[in-house]
Amino acid sequence: MASIGQIVEKTSSSEVLSRAQQRAMLVPDCMVEARRIANTVIAGWHGRRQRGIGENFWQFRPYAEGESLSRIDWRRSARDDHTYVRDREWEAAHTVWLWADMSPSMMYKSTMALVSKESRALVIMLALAEILARSGERIGCPGIMEPVSARNAAERLAAAIMHAPVTSGLPDTAMIRGQSDIVLIGDFLDNADTVMSRISPLGRRGLRGHVVEVADPAEETFPYTGRTEFTDPETGEKLVSGRAETIRDQYQRAYLARREALGDGLRRLGWSFVFHRTDHLASEALVAVHGYLSGMPAPRATSLAGGVL
Structure with missing residues (x-):
């Protein structure tokens, strides 16, 4: 007879294998959807115009003491x-690191949602990779894929994700050198102070960051009534409420306060923050985060359903 420890180990290994298989089946469909969305969005995009060392004219500006005289436009x-x-115009290849949370909590999908949080996060990440790769940027994924500059970078990223080990929490960023952009996509349900304690060191290292919080509409609206059992997908812990509707207001205040605190912390760090609900179009989040990457932030949203804080 197997010991309790052996049974737990076998169950854990079986769950990990099942999780990996589920992801492997999900990624190809996400890649197809990502390319469709990217093709739609890119039609109205004209490139990441930034000041730099390229050949295309950007603008005239006053000469500053110490600059090379050869840069003066005498006419x-x-x-x-x-x-x-x-x-x-800026034309040098830039490195953008993309990461999507694939922990158990991201698998959640209520009857109010179009897709799971994981599916939406992967679509946003792969669509962003597709758009950036077409403009010549280097695309990487911490712990999963080294930066590459290639037209098929999104496909290579999708393949790498399919074979990546099952992990949880924020990624290891020790391999990131120099000033780069990093886009983190997840549900970020931990306490805002806990999340910021992990993100702040990245900002101090000079990384330019963008956080996309993906939420299921049920997580925000809390539509439950009557006797309801809630299960933590990360720990398996259960909570039973005899009348779930009685805690709705308290829950919503805590949920939105966490989001507001996270947004405030990120802005103080100089990072951008976008929240997105899975009952909205993925293109909304894609356009918002791409705007920040392009130096053209979207307007501040006033709706609780999704937008930029």
Whole structure:
């Protein structure tokens, strides 16, 4: 007879294998959806125009002491009493690290949602990879894929995710060097202070960050009534409420306060924060986070259903 320890170990191994198989079946469909969304969004996008060392003209600006005289545009400067430099558009390849939470809590899908949180997070990540790869950016995923600059970067990322080990929590970012962008997509249901304690060191290292919180509509609206049993997907712990509707207001206040605290902490760090509900179109979150990556942040949202805080 197997010992209790052996039974637990076998059950755990079986769950991990099942989880990996579920993800492997999910990713191809997410890749198809991601490419469809990317094709829709990219039609109205004209590139990441930023000041830098490229060849395309960006703008004129006043000359600053210490700059090379070769950068002065003498024809423009001759028009008035000021000296102007001709700035060019940024064209050098940039590294963007993309990560989607694939812990058990992300598998949740209520009857109010279109898809699971995990499916939506993967679609947003792969669609973003598709768009960025087309513009020549280097795409990487912490702990899963080293940065690559290739047109098929999204497909390579999808393949790497299918074979990645099952993990939980924020990714290991020790391999990230220099100034890069990092996009973190998950439900971030932990206490805001706990999340910020893990994210803050990344900001201090010079990483330019963007956080996308994915939520199921039931998590926000708490539509439950009567006797309801709640199960923590991470720990398996259960909570039974005799009349769930009596705790709705208290729950919603705590839930939204956590989100507000997280958004405030990220803004103080200089990071962007987008929240997105799975009963909305994935393109909404994609456009918002891509706007931040492009230096064109979306307007602050006033709706609780989804948007930018």
